[in-house]
Amino acid sequence: MNLIVISLLILGVTGLVAAVLLYIVAQKFKVEEDPRIDEVQDALPGANCGGCGYAGCRAFAEGCVKADSLDGLLCPVGGAPTMTKVGEILGMAVVAAEPKVAVVRCNGTCEARPRTSVYDGAKSCQIMHSCYVGETACPFGCLGCGDCVSACDFDAIHMNPATGLPEVDDEKCTSCGKCVKACPRNIIELRKKGPKSRRIVVMCVNKDKGAVARKACTNACIGCSKCQKVCEFDAITIENNLAYIDYNKCRLCRKCEDQCPTGAIHVVNFPPRKPKAEPAAAPVQNSSKAQSAVQDGSKLSSEKTTLNNVEQPLNNVEPKNEETKA
Amino acid sequence: MKSTFRIGGVHPHDNKQYSVHQPITVCPLPAKAIIPLVQHIGAPAQAVVEKGQKVKVGALIAKAGGFVSANIHAPFSGTITKIDTTIDAWGMKMPAIFMDVEGDEWLEGIDTSDTIVRGCNLEPKVIIEKVQEAGIVGLGGACFPTHVKLMPPPGKVAEVLIVNGVECEPYLTCDHQLMLEKGEEIIIGIQILMRALNIQKAIIGIEANKPDAIKHMSALASKVLGIEVKALKLKYPQGGEKQLIDACIRRQVPSGALPIEVGAVVDNVATIYAVYEAVQKNKPLISRVMTVTGKSVVKPGNYDVRFGTPLTDVVALAGGVPEDTGKVIGGGPMMGRAMSNIDMPTNKRVSGLLFLPEAESMRQELTNCVRCGKCVGACPMGLEPWLLSKQAWHSMWDEMEDHNIMDCIECGCCQFTCPSHLPLLDYVRMGKAKVGGLIRARQAANK
Structure with missing residues (x-):
């Protein structure tokens, strides 16, 4: 009985200490990332074809978020519907590109x-x-x-x-x-x-x-x-x-x-x-x-x-x- | 003990029996000639004649377009009809001078007699000028302008002249025949080049399958100080510059460097004969000896052809295209390229014409790479052809550069030895061209 209590205590305390440490580290070394990048990425087709000129969908999403306007940025796979979605997320106007x-x-x-x-x-x-x-x-x-x-x-x-x-x-x-x-x-x-x-x-x-x-x-x-x-x-x-x-x-x-x-x-x-x-x-x-x-x-x-x-x-x-x- | 190069190499059947010992036949003059402006490595030559102009044999018709480029002279006397494009052996366009041949009237000052002119007391500088003026390029196949080789970059000293009489390419016999018929001229040519380079030593490398040439050249060389004939073991690609240096003087040229790095200058016997003619007789390079051969060719042989003669004329002289022909190769079977058009003019580059019967001409069926490593063993440059071909297939240009693709001499040993008949060289060659282009672009950007 004693053994169980001691082991539970040790495990619990270790867990608690680890949790506190992890929390501090996570707060201290937090990487600021625009949450919209994830949103934009989710809106993209995920083909990673490189047709947009970026190294993949993630890179394109980052490019979209960083850009001042969506002119010249086009996901050729998703076309106009995808770009409209991206525009909605970023609050930018999208000029409908011809397919x-x-x-x-x-x-x-x-x-x-x-x-x-x-x-x-x-x-x-x-x-x-x-x-x-x-x-x-x-x-x-x-x-x-x-x-x-x-x-x-x-x-x-x-x-x-x-x-x-x-x-x-x-x-x-x-x-x-x-x-x-x-x-x-x-x-x-x-x-x-x-x-x-x-x-x-x-x-x-x-x-x-x-x-x-x-x-x-x-x-x-x-x-x-x-x-x-x-x-x-x-x-x-x-x-x-x-x-x-x-x-x-x-x-x-x-x-x-x-x-x-x-x-x-x-x-x-x-x-x-x-x-x-x-x-x-x-x-x-x-x-x-x-x-x-x-x-x-x-x-x-x-x-x-x-x-x-x-x-x-x-x-x-x-x-x-x-x-x-x- | 005959020596040879140390890394790789293969032993293809030499098949020289068809045209060996056929005396050099002079090809008759054609009625019309097309003289290509690109007959060498480097910048194309610039035409200096105009439409309607009359020229004599040996007159300069196109000037070198840069330092690494070569002059082109009129091989016939006649009238220039136009400067236009023509189709080369592979169907691509190339600029050329068209002329109507009216005769064989030579420019004054050119010695056209057969008498051998011995002794040369010219300054090295004058010799090199004469070689440059005559438009001489390496007639072994690469067509690299010879005068560039004769001017070592500052800090580099030439120690030995290596004369390439190897002719390791199967089927071809033109250099062999030239050594037998013009041996004395070649020896004089070697002396001229030794003078130009200010060196005391020359080695003539000849493969063991030409015993008569070895004997003949040895007899001639024994009378001259500093020239030595070296009989070499039969192995392809011994005629490659770097392989020949290794075989003759046991020095290996470092990756990416030129032969001058180890103190060697390599020239083909045909080039040296051209040097003799240019320096002693003022005769520019307007013709060469080429082999027309093949199993079913009626009159296989070695033909002395002026540049600009339609290849079809030369073929007619050799008895026409054999009926069973499946492939025509410009050059030898290992390094030559199949031609899609033989209605093209001869030029400095064409060292031979090989007619392969249909049964032998097509490639064998491919199977998968079995990772046997034969290509690695055969590669005379110590590369890994299987890996390079895979990288080329996947467009991995940077990786190819790291694996020294630019050292490849495109000799074809890998493909020859591959038991799966994979088109290794096709991919390696394509990759080499791509990587070469990228490197040049990078150098241009860094300038």
């Missing part, structure tokens, strides 16, 4: 870009890019080894075995920009997602002269500046034989698409144009172009379906990979 999406600006499909050599080195775009021009004659286009696919943390980008090009899943893409950094040829760009994901993009980055570019790839932008002339909003610039559409100026009128002789301008997620084809027949000179536009439209709608069904081709890819590995 962006990664766009692979190359449409050099297997048919358009004939293979000129076979690469059998290490399967990495970066290595292939440092070795030579690539399996096709285009020194700017996609190399197809999938560095962007392995860089993506969100399973949003996949190779399409039919075209040999990576395709971005709009739904999953958080525009963190990892694929942009991974691509050694700077083909991928973060562009405004657009209303209902509708956007118009020049799907080419070839800066060669028209004839050279066309020889390497039938879908290449040849810098003919037809699209620039037809654009009413000054959205299109031509530099180094390459057209570029400024997504902030583009009003999605689709006029440039009809003008493009090589089909390098892609319109994405637009409904197919049916009624417009008929009145377009009235001006005689445009009839053939209108037809080609219709064809392009049908091509696009088929593209759209492949875009939406990314999982299907994916299923086809995986077993193939296993075969090659085995």
Whole structure:
């Protein structure tokens, strides 16, 4: 009995002394930390992708709390809803940033870009890019080894075995920009997602002269500046034989698409144009172009379906990979 | 007892039987020529001719773009048609001078006869000037401007000239043939360089698979004071500068340092022949001997080609592209790079053209790293290729720098020896380029 009392007493006293010590130490060496950092961190998605430019969600939260305003601070994964929450916590106004999406600006499909050599080195775009021009004659286009696919943390980008090009899943893409950094040829760009994901993009980055570019790839932008002339909003610039559409100026009128002789301008997620084809027949000179536009439209709608069904081709890819590995 | 370098190395089959002892054939002049402005390591040369200008053989057409750069001279006489870009062996663009070849009219003052000019009493400074003027670069493969090597940085003294007659790269035989045919000129060239460097000793390193060259050069060297021929055990990459120094004089160049640190200057026999021609005959570097070889090549051999001749002309001379070709390699199979375009001009860099049959050309199937350590044993620089390749895969550039990636000579021993056929060199090379870029950026920022 005595033994139990003594041991209880000793333990109790030790505990009490330790508690007092710990309390004093905790008071004396207290680290002042803004409690809002924790709150902001809780509001963030916690993907730690680094897309915001900070080393992770915690660092971004600290950055937000320290900053005077939330301008230029954006969590690409959470987007506007997350930033509004962060703004509420910090009592700062948030300018709603347009959601962006990664766009692979190359449409050099297997048919358009004939293979000129076979690469059998290490399967990495970066290595292939440092070795030579690539399996096709285009020194700017996609190399197809999938560095962007392995860089993506969100399973949003996949190779399409039919075209040999990576395709971005709009739904999953958080525009963190990892694929942009991974691509050694700077083909991928973060562009405004657009209303209902509708956007118009020049799907080419070839800066060669028209004839050279066309020889390497039938879908290449040849810098003919037809699209620039037809654009009413000054959205299109031509530099180094390459057209570029400024997504902030583009009003999605689709006029440039009809003008493009090589089909390098892609319109994405637009409904197919049916009624417009008929009145377009009235001006005689445009009839053939209108037809080609219709064809392009049908091509696009088929593209759209492949875009939406990314999982299907994916299923086809995986077993193939296993075969090659085995 | 034949010596060799001490660390690492591999023994690939030398496959020199196809083109060995084939006399040097002079390639006929083409109708049109494209002369690239980048034929060396360092800054590209700047064109000094204009469209429509007529030039004679040996005239300066492009000036060195800096200290580490080299002059380029007209290899033919004719008219300059344009200065534009052309496509190199890997499909990338490079600036070049285009010319219509009209003949073979040489500039006055250049001795084009075959007579051997002995004796050289020029001042070292004049010799180096002449070498620089002639646009001579290391013809062993790296194309480092030779005049830079001849001017040791202050505080460093050259003690010995090591002449690289090793030709350790399988298949290639151009240096071997050059030693047999132009041995005497090479000896004179060595004397000129010894004079330029003010040294009394030169060692010619030749691998044991060239017994006739060893005999021939020994006989010639025995007549000259200070030149010694050293027969070396067969091992790749003995032709590497640092390996050759170790094999010849048993000194190891410290990590990150140049050969001059241990008092050595290394030059290839082809470079030395070019030095002889430049100093004794005023002939700038406008041609080189290259090997065209392969199992199925009709006429494999050693061809004396003027720079700017389309590679396809040289191939036609050798009997055309064999039907079973799966891969064309510029240079030898170990260090050379597969080419995606053979419709390109020859230049100072192309030491050989190798046609590999399809069956031998593709890489073997990869398996996982089994941690056998063979690559570590084979690496002549004492690096750990398996680790470096993993680091490159994970973009760990700082760690790669700590593991001395910049010492890698890209000889390919690791990949050659890997039982899992891993593309070790691909990753190491990519990492080396990345780390090199980062180091240069850092130096530029610190300046």
